[in-house]
Amino acid sequence: MAKERKIKCDCGEFLAEKATIFDHFEIEALVCPKCGFVTLTKEQAQNYAKLKQLHQMMDAERKIIKIGNSMGITLPDALQQFGAKIGKKVKTEALGPKSFKVELVS
Ligand SMILES: [Zn+2]
Structure with a gap:
């Protein structure tokens, strides 16, 4: 490259x-x-x-929503151009008591 x-x-x-x-x-x-x-x-x-x-x-404030018996947050549709899509696996990781990251698993 x-x-x-x-x-x-x-x-x-x-x-x-x-x-x-x-x-x-x-x-x-x-x-x-x-x-x-x-x-x-x-x-x-x-x-x-x-x-x-x-x-x-x-970078935005989002609201936690109810999905079945779980909680969820929504992601902008435009995130698809960065590899996010329905069914895609993500890895979540706690960074602090009020902070966590979401990583797309490739
Ligand atoms: Zn120099």
Whole structure:
């Protein structure tokens, strides 16, 4: 996928591909190990734009609803473009007493 291509930073060091926190998101980016300069390749920028879209879609207050004898929350239909669909398995995990995450199982 991503071609190995060395890009030189203004400080003289070569940028390295690395998972980094960029604008609250953890993404793959090109980071200068010397001065900390961060930039994105076209592909990384597209991934970032998609992630930002997901963020806008998912960050909301939702209400717990009753489904049979269980409780449930609804997810936006547009989440399908990120791999969510009816019948899809998800993994839930407690992060704290009032916080948990939902991960799509691939
Ligand atoms: Zn640099």
